[in-house]
Amino acid sequence: MVSKRYEMIYEVVKRIPKGRVATYGQVAELAGYAGEARQVGYALSALGEESGVPWQRVINAKGEISARWDPSCESEQVQLLRAEGVVVEEGKISLEKYRWRARG
DNA sequence: GCAGTGACTAGTA
DNA sequence: ATACTAGCCACTG
Numbered sequence: 001m002v003s004k005r006y007e008m009i010y011e012v013v014k015r016i017p018k019g020r021v022a023t024y025g026q027v028a029e030l031a032g033y034a035g036e037a038r039q040v041g042y043a044l045s046a047l048g049e050e051s052g053v054p055w056q057r058v059i060n061a062k063g064e065i066s067a068r069w070d071p072s073c074e075s076e077q078v079q080l081l082r083a084e085g086v087v088v089e090e091g092k093i094s095l096e097k098y099r100w101r102a103r104g
Numbered sequence: 105g106c107a108g109t110g111a112c113t114a115g116t117a
Numbered sequence: 118a119t120a121c122t123a124g125c126c127a128c129t130g
Contacts, residue, residue, distance in 0.1 A: 038111090042111075043127095061113055
């Protein structure tokens with residue numbers, strides 16, 4: 001069973017529209033846990049592929065995909081993002097173009 | 105409660 | 118521009 005904070009983070013991640021991305025800090029802030037960017041990544045690490053959470057839409061402040069225990073997931077995340085229309089170049093994403101805005 | 109760890113971020117060189 | 122360092126706060130043992 002995950003912590004309540006994790007569920008809040010998952011809810012925010014699920015709110016990220018298709019073809020958009022958000023940074024860890026942004027997700028944390030929207031979830032009401034500003035400054036806990038690390039916890040966002042930590043929470044996503046506890047996710048499963050069947051969790052229904054679009055974890056691939058969450059990237060770091062540099063627009064890059066943070067490495068996990070398995071580096072192969074990096075390429076997989078890129079494929080998922082590209083499938084949604086997000087252009088990924090050299091493993092980086094233009095935050096200025098694809099960053100999600102909760103305000104609409 | 106203490107110590108170690110982490111899918112981060114911002115600052116400095 | 119890249120590389121390194123410090124700060125951050127919650128989870129785990």
